[in-house]
Amino acid sequence: MYGCNAYKKISVMEGFIMPSIMREEAIPKEKVILAKNYPIFVADTIGVTSPYQKLHWHNVLEINYIKSGTGYYIINGQKFEFQQGDVLLINSNDLHCAYETKDLVMTVISFDSTWFIHNLRFDPELFSPFREMGKHYMNLIPRDHPAMGKLRSLLFELQEEHVGEQRSYATVVYSLLLQFLAIVNRQCRIEGEGGSEPSISERQLEKMRQVIMVMEQNFAHPWTLEELASLVYLSPSRFSEIFKRAVGMPPLLYLIHIRLEQAVTMLEGGHMKVMDVALECGFRTLTNFNRLFKKHIGMTPKASQKQHS
Known part of the structure; x- marks a missing residue:
């Protein structure tokens, strides 16, 4: 577990506390369990x-x-x-x-x-x-x-x-x-300083880690680009540029992916209505949810739910 003193709370937005200083584990390390005698x-x-x-x-x-x-x-x-x-x-x-x-x-x-x-x-x-x-x-x-x-x-x-x-x-x-x-x-060794310079600094990468953790913990919040950028004290355009380099897609599209992943998990449970899942995951209308789900998952929410029922 991470030490409590690794975080500093600075502001409250829409019912949740926003961390401003985080350790490298802002995105938790995935612990892969392997057999000790054959790891x-x-x-x-x-x-x-x-x-x-x-x-x-x-x-x-x-x-x-x-x-x-x-x-x-x-x-x-x-x-x-x-x-x-x-x-x-x-x-x-x-x-x-x-x-x-x-x-x-x-x-x-x-x-x-x-x-x-x-x-x-x-x-x-x-x-x-x-x-x-x-x-x-x-x-x-x-x-x-x-x-x-x-x-x-x-x-x-x-x-x-x-x-x-x-x-x-x-x-x-x-x-x-x-x-x-x-x-x-x-x-495969490259003699001399053969590696290319990183396109994003460690400090910038850490800022993106912080934002991603907040997005994943509060995926249903109606985030705007300006709000996300303000978490790490960057302008919306600069934040969007750095985020896309770090993650490979714009921040709001990444947010959609997070929400859809949560929606798939909820639908697999089989006990929630599609409309309720949409609202729980931050989608404002059922039409928008259905459209994005079909576009990125390849089937409708109802079809996904039936597949796992």
């Missing part, structure tokens, strides 16, 4: 579910291999467009979200770095690709990188071993991931 998760994902279209961060390291389709990541305010054959590395403290543009299928590998703690005694640079991200390494390893053939082969074999669960598969998965990390460390 790795490997799976193919189709598209990007709504929770991962929102900014998040977690306590594990992540490797993504793009099997097909296209999309993009927003990582610490930088946009990385990807397509089939690309690999992405995501550090445990990277604030990120992902979006599909077309027919996206990717292999997601999440693992606990402490699994390799004994290897660091004789190879302390093993995790340099994550520690030195943005300086000597990039989040995106492009499909035409000279090392990609070997990296791709290791990831394919790793997934095959993980799924097959034959004798000693955990040892084989461990060794394949170790090889992958070593090759990235050796062949």
Whole structure:
């Protein structure tokens, strides 16, 4: 839990208290639970579910291999467009979200770095690709990188071993991931100050974290752009510009996504009327709710409710 002294209350708006000073955990770290004796998760994902279209961060390291389709990541305010054959590395403290543009299928590998703690005694640079991200390494390893053939082969074999669960598969998965990390460390390093300058500063990113937390906690409030901007003492135009760089979409569109995600959850419960769900989630009219729900979710609210009843 976060310490109470990490927050300073300065004003009250429409019945809720507005925090002005927050720690980095303004967007709570997602704690991924992995088995202690085999701390790795490997799976193919189709598209990007709504929770991962929102900014998040977690306590594990992540490797993504793009099997097909296209999309993009927003990582610490930088946009990385990807397509089939690309690999992405995501550090445990990277604030990120992902979006599909077309027919996206990717292999997601999440693992606990402490699994390799004994290897660091004789190879302390093993995790340099994550520690030195943005300086000597990039989040995106492009499909035409000279090392990609070997990296791709290791990831394919790793997934095959993980799924097959034959004798000693955990040892084989461990060794394949170790090889992958070593090759990235050796062949993907950019000498000199090769990384690009972040498009958004850490201070700006922290301000956006603060606003997002308030939006998610008070999603039904009738926010205006001016109100949101005032939370972090920015002009509406400047706030909108920074928010879009950090999140990948304008603030009020992001608010719609938050509300729709809440609406889907409420509809799944099956005991609320569609009109009541709309009002609870901050939509002023049923017509507007139906239109936005169909546009972003791909079906009507009633159809969604029936699907889960």
